[in-house]
Amino acid sequence: MIVKNSSLSVDTEKLRKKILDLAMRGKLVPQDSQDEPASVLLEKIKEEKAQLIKEKKIKKSKPLPEITEEEKPFEIPESWEWVRLGEILDVRDGTHDTPKYLDSGVPLITAKNLDNGSIDFNNVNYISFEDAKKINQRSKVDKDDIIFAMIGTIGNPVLVQEEYSMAIKNVALLKKIYYLNMKYILRCIQFSENRMYKKSNGGNQKFISLKKIREFTIPLPPLAEQKRIVAKVEECMQAIKTIEDSSKEYEKLENQLDKKVLDLAMRGKLVPKDSQDEPASVLLEKIKEEKAQLIKEKKIKKSKPLPEITEEEKPFEIPESWEWVRLGEVAKNELYSMADGPFGSNLKKDHYTLSQEVRIIQLSNIGEDGWRNENKKYTTFDHLKEISRSEVKSGDIVIAKMMPAGRAIIVPDIEKKYVLSSDAVKFIPDTRIFKPYMLHLINSPVFKKQVQSDLQGSTRPRTSITKLKNILCPLPPLAEQKRIVTKIEEIDIYLKN
CATH class of the missing domain: 3.90.220.20 (DNA methylase specificity domains)
Incomplete structure (x- = not known):
């Protein structure tokens, strides 16, 4: 949206992207030398992951390749680390088959149901409880998980805010292993949508594989800084929304005033007679x-x-x-x-x-x-x-x-x-x-x-x-x-x- 008045012209979508860009480069909030470095957090995540594999709570996945310099799109602060999503999260996906659709049952969430940060249940297909149970054996969505589209419009991530009865199809699923701010991960995915799209395959219908999602690189700050970044981003995004809402209200009022002026003019009530x-x-x-x-x-x-x-x-x-x-x-x-x-x-x-x-x-x-x-x-x-x-x-x-x-x-x-x-x-x-x-x-x-x-x-x-x-x-x-x-x-x- 372009917000304009006599002295200001702001492209709010570009502003949103710029805020995320600054956040992901470590330039939105100050670093704190007292923060535990991301390298320590990463080590804790690896230890926790090994323990969960040992307890058979998650499956052992193929080792991820070392991150090369070419895979780091920009510089980050010393206390941060470049990581692959598969290193810090349990990365899964929903079914890629098409179950039989029913008039009622369990909602099957696909890319079309991910709408501007939330799940749209108004236009869903339903599947049987048996089919949902099979899908959810490997990809059950829980509160605080992140899901995003793997096909078509890649990205459009949603942080799941509560427990839902549902199953997913052609949708990636990110689950927390250890202490991570999932709101920060959400902002990472939003920021990285273009880069993720470039890694996709296919012609008209683009698709990104689970392997490429697991290998996808993101910048990881210390946990304390993740929280500060999330707070500042949300503060900035709310300010932008306030600007947009005010602009829309002003435009509406201006439009009403324009119509009223023209209406008075055409009734002979705008200027005096001579x-x-x-x-x-x-x-x-x-x-x-x-x-x-x-x-x-x-x-x-x-x-x-x-x-x-x-x-x-x-x-x-x-x-x-x-x-x-x-x-x-x-x-x-x-x-x-x-x-x-x-x-x-x-x-x-x-x-x-x-x-x-x-x-x-x-x-x-x-x-x-x-x-x-x-x-x-x-x-x-x-x-x-x-x-x-x-x-x-x-x-x-x-x-x-x-x-x-x-x-x-x-x-x-x-x-x-x-x-x-x-x-x-x-x-x-x-x-x-x-x-x-x-x-x-x-x-x-x-x-x-x-x-x-x-x-x-x-x-x-x-x-x-x-x-x-x-x-x-x-x-x-x-x-x-x-x-x-x-x-x-x-x-x-x-x-x-």
């Missing part, structure tokens, strides 16, 4: 007169008139100097001032080009907060001639038909030419209407509510150019349109700062 302003009715009359003249001169074709606005349709009262209009009524009096993108067959992958000729405006470019310069696709100048009705110029307004429908942007001046994709509509307002006001209007609750109330399709709900032309818009006098935009921009700057 009796000297030319009423919107006069402005509308001029647009109609010009349109009639252009039709008479055969410069544009006569279009089917939009339906009269009834009193029942008006969602709220507006000032006397304002007028309710349909979006199509205030489009510029020229051919294709409102047009949608070409049908799919008229602009498909065959028409794309690697050369930067005509930028295709896609849904991903129409952001909630403006133009998004991503997912760049182009067609040719020659093909644009065949779909010229869908050409867009910088400064035009483009409205998304879906995902969600109704959001709008002004096209920036960064490409030679533009053309719409099939999921977008261009809108060029009349020159006597302030374009930034129309952009705010289209992005306001009053406009979006109308769009969202009349969508077609269940899987991918969308609007159409016909429906957009009929949307009701509150139109103030031109001078007031400009005052409204100035006030919205002032408030926006204030909120961001």
Whole structure:
């Protein structure tokens, strides 16, 4: 997550990784010369392991190779030791067979059930008690064990917090032999996921073997320092979560304030009225007169008139100097001032080009907060001639038909030419209407509510150019349109700062 305000931009995921990196290098908390060195702890673990093997509580495993210098990815403090997981832990794994699934029984935990540090029991397969008993003879999961995925998304470790009735499949199991802070081991696995993934085999479905897990190297601090590291990491992670939560709350509040400001603006309650302003009715009359003249001169074709606005349709009262209009009524009096993108067959992958000729405006470019310069696709100048009705110029307004429908942007001046994709509509307002006001209007609750109330399709709900032309818009006098935009921009700057 990227957390931003006027003076700060923080990538919290990178910050989490950096904290773990410092922790694993011995740079997060100070060393203490009074701590018993990790070499002594390691010797105690070996002695305890030998005793458990003697008592037949754990099986004797194949001796692990000496750690080479090449296997040590970075330097660690003198009181630490590089160790293999199999040296300090009892490393096992669950079944790799697929038992018969039942409607109820014992949950079989797989990689898909390991979710952000916890076990998700909501989406599990169940197996019989007999099958679970067989699996658990060699891989019973107990409290304070660590389990993590061996297949697919390798890692995603979980420290088991309580006793569960379950069995595991394609999941590694780490059991403590002697005094170790298992929360520290958990952080080690989290930190090492990339390195572990590189040691995996397979194509699309990666897999790391039990042998490679046992031989995997981690840095081991003194036991006392393990505890200090865990405490500091948890303190830092909690601080990051607080930052994220605060940022989300602020974003939510900011979004609500933005909507409220636009709602007040469209009701005529954001800026004072001026009796000297030319009423919107006069402005509308001029647009109609010009349109009639252009039709008479055969410069544009006569279009089917939009339906009269009834009193029942008006969602709220507006000032006397304002007028309710349909979006199509205030489009510029020229051919294709409102047009949608070409049908799919008229602009498909065959028409794309690697050369930067005509930028295709896609849904991903129409952001909630403006133009998004991503997912760049182009067609040719020659093909644009065949779909010229869908050409867009910088400064035009483009409205998304879906995902969600109704959001709008002004096209920036960064490409030679533009053309719409099939999921977008261009809108060029009349020159006597302030374009930034129309952009705010289209992005306001009053406009979006109308769009969202009349969508077609269940899987991918969308609007159409016909429906957009009929949307009701509150139109103030031109001078007031400009005052409204100035006030919205002032408030926006204030909120961001």
